Amino acid sequence: MSMSSLNIAQLRAQFPILQQQVNAKPLIYFDNAATTQKPYAVIxxxxxxxxxxxxxxxxxxxxxxxxxxxxxxxxxxxxxxxxxxxxxxxxxxxxxxxxxxxxxxxxxxxxxxxxxxxxxxxxxxxxxxxxxxxxxxxxxxxxxxxxxxxxxxxxxxxxxxxxxxxxxxxxxxxxxxxxxxxxxxxxxxxxxxxxxxxxxxxxxxxxxxxxxxxxxxxxxxxxxxxxxxxxxxxxxxxxxxxxxxxxxxxxxxxxxxxxxxxxxxxxxxxxxxxxxxxxxxxxxxxxxxxxxxxxxQLDLHALQHHEHALLKHATEQAHNFDGLTIVGNAPEKVAVLSFVLQGCHSADIGFLLDQQGIAIRSGDHCAQPLMRRLTLPGTARASFSIYNTIEEVDAFFIALKKVHQMLI
Ligand SMILES: Cc1ncc(COP(=O)(O)O)c(C=O)c1O
CATH class of the missing domain: 3.40.640.10 (Type I PLP-dependent aspartate aminotransferase-like (Major domain))
Known part of the structure; x- marks a missing residue:
């Protein structure tokens, strides 16, 4: 199948794992920097x-x-x-x-x-x-x-x-x-x-x-x-x-x-x-x-454009989120949103988001010296991929609000 531009629904349908529910919620997989999911073509x-x-x-x-x-x-x-x-x-x-x-x-x-x-x-x-x-x-x-x-x-x-x-x-x-x-x-x-x-x-x-x-x-x-x-x-x-x-x-x-x-x-x-x-x-x-x-077969420009749109949307939401600080604001960056939330431990954020079906990574990301350089114990990290959607980013921030209210 050739995809000159991205049809996200069609693309998602190729990833069987994404069709499941986790903790009675549709899975939102935002841990793509740790590992990506596998399409049928690979399986x-x-x-x-x-x-x-x-x-x-x-x-x-x-x-x-x-x-x-x-x-x-x-x-x-x-x-x-x-x-x-x-x-x-x-x-x-x-x-x-x-x-x-x-x-x-x-x-x-x-x-x-x-x-x-x-x-x-x-x-x-x-x-x-x-x-x-x-x-x-x-x-x-x-x-x-x-x-x-x-x-x-x-x-x-x-x-x-x-x-x-x-x-x-x-x-x-x-x-x-x-x-x-x-x-x-x-x-x-x-x-x-x-x-x-x-x-x-x-x-x-x-x-x-x-x-x-x-x-x-x-x-x-x-x-x-x-x-x-x-x-x-x-x-x-x-x-x-x-x-x-x-x-x-x-x-x-x-x-x-x-x-x-x-x-x-x-x-x-x-x-x-x-x-x-x-x-x-x-x-x-x-x-x-x-x-x-x-x-x-994917159109690399369309892929980069889609991931950039996810990052832009997530970054805007993050800027409006009280107590949230983005870690990593380089002008040239991929769709990774690393952040700390005032008063919250990143492990607790990860655990409570998982209760809502959202997979992120928390901790030092195998970069302890970097965390020390940034004077942080760790961060929560949402990392997006081509199969993620703007709706998922919105659902993530609604869930994060709940998490924040529970933790402070
Ligand atoms: C930048 C970077 N380097 C190296 C590694 C190690 O990769 P692997 O565990 O697949 O060998 C990772 C894994 O997250 C990584 O993100």
Whole structure:
């Protein structure tokens, strides 16, 4: 089905989970930054795989194995095309964003020396912070943190000032999960390249909201998780430039990733296998490709327009809500409304909204240092996706009023 503009009712009908009631109320799912729901296209692709051709890949001994291998490698082509990778070998299957970052950090830790620096930002998810802390601790390199302004925008001047020839790797999020800030990834990459640093972009939140063309961006690594792109959990992608990845230290050892093995030693295979030890998540890769195909049929401009309308409407309502403060007011942001409500704990807000069938996230959003920077224990976060509606936003604010009255 091709959708040149968004028909939200038609789109919602493709998500079986959205049809249900929670606590005797129609489900309103506003926790899309944590994970997105899955359309039939994805669910059916995974079911088809298990019902029609489940077998291990790259064994080639029988019909099912050949069919499974064909679908699995076709999935790699689909993702390579989606990200505009120069080569299919640059697509490495991972378990998700976190593993992708760990593969890169594990490799860089072997190359870093005392005096070298890794630069990240104040808005990192723990996945893109703790990994670099560990890499620096292991190698004696230093971790530098680029500050944000109070509205949640990355301070570009400060970022640039922290770059030097000592900077070996720069890592930053495409979009902040806690604040919704969209970073100028091309500009940041270009600046990092001036000092010769490798650039990793944490695309966990970016992949479902923007066009990702890795050649155009100019970075070295872009990582994401399928589950934030309407795909299954347990699968993700590390895209890396072939010239960088082909000599990258191996991550795990075992089957699939070797060239030749004796009792004494082993040599490593070629990309992408050398970074994919063991039986891969075959159904996951096929499910991710189905998600990519499904997502690619949407009109990206219509999608962005719809999500922006949801954010604008929610922001206006929030400004008129006594006691509510929005956390994250960057001029460039996606449809994430992080907020605090005077006198209310974010966990209580989440719990009481759930009683009314509304799913949001509350807490530190895996960004404790960022919360400390903002001097907040946490926030409540409503994050919208393409299947959400203005009516749901209105229902959310009516429910939030009730919650507020109960809590103060
Ligand atoms: C910005 C960002 N980075 C990294 C992650 C980690 O993703 P995953 O848990 O799928 O590995 C998340 C998850 O919320 C995220 O939002």
């Amino acid at each position: 059916n692709a995974i079911t088809d795989f298990y019902t029609q051709c489940n077998a291990n890949v790259h064994r080639g001994a029988h019909h099912l194995s050949n069919e499974s291998t064909t679908r699995f490698e076709h999935a790699r082509d689909t993702v390579a095309c989606f990200m505009h990778a120069a080569n299919r070998k640059e697509i490495i299957w991972t378990s998700g964003t976190t593993e992708g970052i760990n593969i890169v950090a594990h490799g860089i830790a072997k190359q870093l020396r005392p005096g070298d620096e890794v630069l990240v930002t104040q808005m990192e998810h723990h996945a893109n912070l703790v990994t670099w802390q560990q890499a620096c601790a292991q190698s004696g390199a230093s971790l530098k943190i680029a500050p944000i302004d109070d509205d949640g925008t990355l301070n570009i001047d400060a970022f640039v000032a922290l770059l030097s020839t000592n900077t070996k790797l720069v890592a930053f999020p495409h979009i902040s999960n806690a604040l919704g800030t969209i970073n100028p990834i091309k500009t940041l990459t270009a600046q990092a390249k001036k000092v010769g640093a490798l650039v990793l972009i944490d695309g966990a939140q970016g992949i479902a909201h923007a066009k990702v063309d890795v050649v155009d961006i100019g970075c070295d690594f872009y990582v994401f998780s399928a589950h934030k792109l309407f795909g299954p959990t347990g699968i993700g992608v590390l895209w890396g430039k072939e010239s960088v990845l082909k000599n990258w230290p191996v991550w795990q050892t075992g089957g699939e990733m070797i060239a030749n093995v004796t009792y004494e030693t082993a040599t490593w295979g070629e990309l992408p296998n050398r970074l994919e030890a063991g039986t891969p998540n075959i159904a996951g890769a096929i499910g991710l490709a189905a998600a990519v195909e499904w997502f690619s």
